[in-house]
Amino acid sequence: MIDAERLKILTESAKYDVSCSSSGSRRANTKGGIGNASVGGICHSFTPDGRCISLLKILMSNRCSYNCLYCPNRAEADVPRASATPDELCELVIAFYKRNYIEGLFLSSAVEGSPDRTMERMLDTVIRLRKVYRFNGYIHLKGIPMADRALVSRAAQYVDRMSYNVELPSEKSLRLLAPQKTKESVLLPMKQLFLEKKAAGEEKGKNRKIFLPAGQTTQLIVGASPESDGQILKLSEAMYRRFSLKRVYYSSYVPVVRHSLLPDRCTGLLREHRLYQADWLMRFYGFDADEIAKEGENLPEEYDPKCAWALRNMQFFPVEINTAPLEKLLRVPGIGTLGAYKIIKARKFAKLDFSDLAKMRIVLKRAKFFITCGGKFYGSDNYDTVKTALMLEERSEKYEQLSLFSTPETSLSVHTGQL
Amino acid sequence: MNVYITDGTENCFYTAVFNACTDKDCIVTSSCAVQLPLGANVVAVTADGEKCTRVKKKLNEYAPHALKDIPLLLRRGCANKEQTALEYIRLIMEKKAPVKDMLSHPAVIAATEEMRKVTLEAHRFTGFLRFMEGSGGIFYAPFEPDNDILELILPHFIRRLKNQPFVIHDTIRGKAALYNMRECAIVHTDKKVNVVLSDCEDAFQKLWKEYYESVNIAQRPHEKQMKGYMPVRYWKYMPEKH
Ligand code: SF4
Numbered sequence: 001m002i003d004a005e006r007l008k009i010l011t012e013s014a015k016y017d018v019s020c021s022s023s024g025s026r027r028a029n030t031k032g033g034i035g036n037a038s039v040g041g042i043c044h045s046f047t048p049d050g051r052c053i054s055l056l057k058i059l060m061s062n063r064c065s066y067n068c069l070y071c072p073n074r075a076e077a078d079v080p081r082a083s084a085t086p087d088e089l090c091e092l093v094i095a096f097y098k099r100n101y102i103e104g105l106f107l108s109s110a111v112e113g114s115p116d117r118t119m120e121r122m123l124d125t126v127i128r129l130r131k132v133y134r135f136n137g138y139i140h141l142k143g144i145p146m147a148d149r150a151l152v153s154r155a156a157q158y159v160d161r162m163s164y165n166v167e168l169p170s171e172k173s174l175r176l177l178a179p180q181k182t183k184e185s186v187l188l189p190m191k192q193l194f195l196e197k198k199a200a201g202e203e204k205g206k207n208r209k210i211f212l213p214a215g216q217t218t219q220l221i222v223g224a225s226p227e228s229d230g231q232i233l234k235l236s237e238a239m240y241r242r243f244s245l246k247r248v249y250y251s252s253y254v255p256v257v258r259h260s261l262l263p264d265r266c267t268g269l270l271r272e273h274r275l276y277q278a279d280w281l282m283r284f285y286g287f288d289a290d291e292i293a294k295e296g297e298n299l300p301e302e303y304d305p306k307c308a309w310a311l312r313n314m315q316f317f318p319v320e321i322n323t324a325p326l327e328k329l330l331r332v333p334g335i336g337t338l339g340a341y342k343i344i345k346a347r348k349f350a351k352l353d354f355s356d357l358a359k360m361r362i363v364l365k366r367a368k369f370f371i372t373c374g375g376k377f378y379g380s381d382n383y384d385t386v387k388t389a390l391m392l393e394e395r396s397e398k399y400e401q402l403s404l405f406s407t408p409e410t411s412l413s414v415h416t417g418q419l
Numbered sequence: 420m421n422v423y424i425t426d427g428t429e430n431c432f433y434t435a436v437f438n439a440c441t442d443k444d445c446i447v448t449s450s451c452a453v454q455l456p457l458g459a460n461v462v463a464v465t466a467d468g469e470k471c472t473r474v475k476k477k478l479n480e481y482a483p484h485a486l487k488d489i490p491l492l493l494r495r496g497c498a499n500k501e502q503t504a505l506e507y508i509r510l511i512m513e514k515k516a517p518v519k520d521m522l523s524h525p526a527v528i529a530a531t532e533e534m535r536k537v538t539l540e541a542h543r544f545t546g547f548l549r550f551m552e553g554s555g556g557i558f559y560a561p562f563e564p565d566n567d568i569l570e571l572i573l574p575h576f577i578r579r580l581k582n583q584p585f586v587i588h589d590t591i592r593g594k595a596a597l598y599n600m601r602e603c604a605i606v607h608t609d610k611k612v613n614v615v616l617s618d619c620e621d622a623f624q625k626l627w628k629e630y631y632e633s634v635n636i637a638q639r640p641h642e643k644q645m646k647g648y649m650p651v652r653y654w655k656y657m658p659e660k661h
Contacts (some may be wrong), residue, residue, distance in 0.1 A: 001622065004629045015634040029581055036579050042546040043648065045659055047635040050644030054546075057634060095623045098558060098583060099550045100576075137579075254638060266638060346522035356523040 002092055006082040007058075013072050014057040014108055016251065022054040022103035022138045024214030024246055025160040035097055035104070035137030037160055037213075042103050055106040055140060056096055060084060060121055064110035068167075068178040070224055072256045073110050083112065086125035090133045097137055104138030104160075105129070111144060119147035119155070126158045138214075145185035152189050153196055161214035161246070164190050166239075169232045173225035176261060190216060194243040215246040222275060223253035223267025230293035233278055237289040240282065250275040274299040281305060284337055285330045303394045307333045310370060311387060317370040318377055321357070322347050333390070334366030354378065365393050421445040422459045425501065429490055430466040432501055436508055437470035438462075447505050450498040478508065482517040491534045494567040503529050540564055541571040547649065548572070549656050550585060551624075552617040558585040559614045561656050569596055569605065577603060588612065624658040631659035 023041030043052035061083030062073040072079060089107070096102045107125060109118050122141060129135045139159040143152060156162060164186045168174045171183045193216055200211035218239060220232060236248040252267035278299055281287040285306070292305050300308050310317065310333045319328045321343060329340040339362045346352060346360060353373045357364060369379035369386045380386055423439050425431040427449035435447045446453070455461070478485040485508065492504040506526040510518050521527045550558040558580070569589045573596050576587065581600065588595040588608060595608045654660040 001619075002626070004626060007626055007629050008633050011630055012633045015636060029578055032582060034580065034582060038545070038575075040542075042542075044546040045631065045657065046645040046649040047631065048642055048645055049636045049639040050641030050648070051634075051636070052648070053631070053634060056630065092626065095619075096627060098552070098580065099623065099627070100546075100548050100560070101627050254636065269639070342522050345520040349521045350523055352523060359525065359528055360522050361528075 002084055002088040006084060007092075009062060009080050009082040010059045010084060011057060013062060013256075014059050014106070016254065016256070021217075021247065022140075025138060027136050027138070027160060027210070027213060029136050030134065033134040033136045034094065035135055037136070037138045038103070044100065044102055054103045055138065056093060056102045056104070057106040057108070058084070058089065058092075060089070060107065060109040060118070060125065061112040062110045063112045065113065066111050066178075066180045068181070069259050070177060070221070070253075070255075070257055070262055074257075077257070086121065086128050089125050090129045090135075093129060093137075094133055094135065097135070102137075104135075104140070106140040106142070108142035109144065115144045115147040116151065119144045119151045123151055123155050123158075126155060130158050140214075143189050145181050145189070147189075149189075149192060152192060156193055156196065156212045157209060159212065161217060162193060162212060163217045163219065165219040166235070167219065167221050168225050169220050169222075169227040169235055170225065173227065177225065186218075190218070190239070190243045190245075197244075216243060217245060217247045217249060219249040219251055221253050222250050222272055224262060228293075228296050229271070229275060229278070229299045230289070230295045230297040232275065233282070233289040233293055234295060236279060237282055248279060250279070270301060271299075274301070274305060278305045281309075286327060302391045304333070306331070307366060307390045307394075311383075311390070314383065318372045318379065319370065320375070321352055321371050321373045332367050332370045334363055334370075339363075366390060420456060420459050421462055422453070422455060423447045423462045423464050424451075425449045425464050426466070427493075428466060429493055430468070430471045431464055432489075432493060432504065433471040433474040434467045435462075435464040435501075436474050436505060437467075439505055440474075440509055440512055447501040448498060449501060453498060474508075478511060481515050482511045482519070484517055484519050485511055488519070488530065488534060491537050492530060494537050494571070495533050496564075496566045497533075500533065503533050506530070537566045537568065537571070540566050541568040543649075543653070544568060544572050545575050547653050547657065548576075548587065549658060551614070552620045554615045554617050556584065556617070558583055559588065560585065561588045561590050563591045563652070563655060564589065565652075567592060569594060573603065628659050 021041050022037070023039060025037035026039045027037040029036045041054060043054055045053040047053060062079070063081045063083060064071070064073045064075050067074045067076055089105070093102070093105045097104070107122055109122055112118050122144070126139060126141060129139065140161045140163065141155055141159040143162050143164040145164065166186050168177055174181060174183060193212060197211050197215070200209055203209070220235070222232065239245050239248060250272050252269055252272035253263065254266050255262060255264050258264060278292045281292055282289060287309070291309060293299055299305050310331070316331070319332060326340055326344060329335055329343060330337065335343070342360055342362065343352065346356070350356070351374055354364065354376070357373065369389065421442055423435040423445060425435050425447065432447070432449070439445050439447050475486065488507070489504050492500055492507070507518070507530040510524065510526045518524065518527055522531070544562060544564060548560050548562055550560040553559050569587060573587065576585065577598060584599050586595055586597050590610050593608050593610050595606055597604050597606060
């Protein structure tokens with residue numbers, strides 16, 4: 001059994017990877033096996049920082065031969081080192097899983113020796129977990145940049161999700177802060193996996209294999225380097241489009257390491273939150289990155305990106321609740337995806353007025369400036385009044401809202417980050 | 420005014436509905452804690468197969484979704500659950516059609532919200548339930564849900580842990596699911612049972628607590644959010660919170 005000391009070393013630095021989602025896979029249990037994957041994802045606990053624990057996030061080893069400046073485990077750092085054997089990890093996963101502590105494993109590693117060597121050990125763990133321990137729960141494997149292509153494809157046949165973390169949003173920052181990594185070493189395997197998954201999906205009948213059912217994700221560190229929000233969103237958009245990523249995670253920078261090239265303060269959570277909101281707009285509301293923030297711009301702090309967009313585009317408003325098509329409803333500040341679908345259903349039965357919307361728990365504080373109900377309008381024609389009202393609204397709620405990043409993508413409305 | 424008292428079962432509720440549906444301002448409840456209004460006429464209902472079938476048949480004819488919704492509503496752990504269900508049924512009988520999408524109607528709003536509370540709690544417990552390994556290799560998980568959700572979470576755990584014998588125990592309602600890798604039975608139990616734990620149980624609980632400690636980002640406290648997602652009343656059986 002792994003000892004508490006090593007568990008601590010190997011999990012403490014894995015926690016900065018914010019991806020904790022266990023959603024997107026419906027792997028079934030097998031004969032004589034243990035576990036399955038739940039498509040909506042499940043949170044098993046929440047830590048005092050408000051984040052969800054879904055997976056056992058652990059490193060195989062923190063002995064690194066690389067020197068990424070921001071990383072506590074970089075080769076030059078003087079920190080306690082440890083590693084775990086594949087069997088120790090498998091045993092721990094099974095023991096935790098049987099007690100319903102976790103949905104599965106998130107396995108990562110420092111580059112110990114060479115990338116190939118590291119990836120081989122991770123692959124060994126994963127295969128053992130599936131074949132010897134007959135584990136059918138969720139596995140998320142972090143890819144090691146520059147490992148052999150064949151190892152990458154092989155791993156993808158056993159795990160539910162893989163991620164290569166871009167970490168720094170521009171090549172320049174990457175060169176500066178993570179000198180041994182290159183943009184290609186991260187983007188090429190992403191592309192490879194995207195193409196292989198596509199090919200696997202086109203196979204018919206018996207040849208069809210499970211291949212990375214929960215797809216790929218990546219993470220960007222926000223605030224360690226100078227890129228603007230607009231630039232970050234553009235990059236995310238490109239990755240969503242080119243590699244069909246399931247998600248981009250934004251991790252606001254926490255200084256664990258001091259260095260003259262790095263900021264010595266945490267990036268505000270508000271910035272991270274705004275990026276998640278903007279990301280949401282791209283994924284579920286049909287917005288382009290360009291509409292949300294231009295290349296060199298940052299997202300406004302005073303109100304959410306949807307409000308900001310609406311204020312710039314007042315010519316589209318107000319829209320009539322009883323007749324507007326779904327795409328237009330989705331663009332109304334304060335009406336989320338859930339609200340929009342509710343409206344579409346309910347208006348088939350009865351004409352809706354403002355009090356109906358309130359009864360349906362659709363929050364009107366922001367929306368009222370952008371909608372009419374049966375021709376009635378309770379907003380204001382004065383642009384500055386609207387702007388001030390939205391800002392005040394936002395200020396009163398700010399601290400309630402910093403919550404999107406920690407939840408898995410469940411179908412539950414409390415978790416969907418309605419804008 | 421008539422007050423129909425049921426025994427809490429579904430069949431008894433449908434039997435009560437048979438009369439209550441057209442009995443304008445009556446109350447249907449299974450709770451003995453209900454304050455009876457002045458001049459109330461108490462009707463103790465016993466399940467009647469015939470009446471029950473007729474109500475269900477009508478529901479099935481007008482709004483098949485109701486046969487799933489009503490049992491869910493009756494799992495709510497609050498005293499007026501029957502009343503919410505009754506209003507919902509009345510609307511179906513009036514419209515003679517499915518009503519679940521009439522999202523601006525008060526009866527539908529109330530029913531939808533109550534159902535959501537039940538399914539939300541069931542979803543949460545698929546994550547928050549904690550098993551401990553007994554010395555005989557049987558895994559034991561006690562829990563205290565607000566709603567009667569044992570049967571709702573059971574299929575999930577049987578699928579997931581089908582090769583692991585387990586007991587899930589609702590210690591509030593005194594009932595437990597016993598699963599032996601072939602079949603599953605639900606039995607009435609005491610509210611407290613003693614379980615002898617396996618030798619390694621303590622060690623794994625300690626590792627789990629260690630893990631819980633070390634994944635927290637201490638520079639970023641947000642207790643309020645933690646408690647919002649994981650209410651304190653659920654902590655009782657979670658080793659990481661002790
Ligand atoms: S590769 Fe870079 S980020 Fe990863 S463990 Fe090594 S130093 Fe840290």
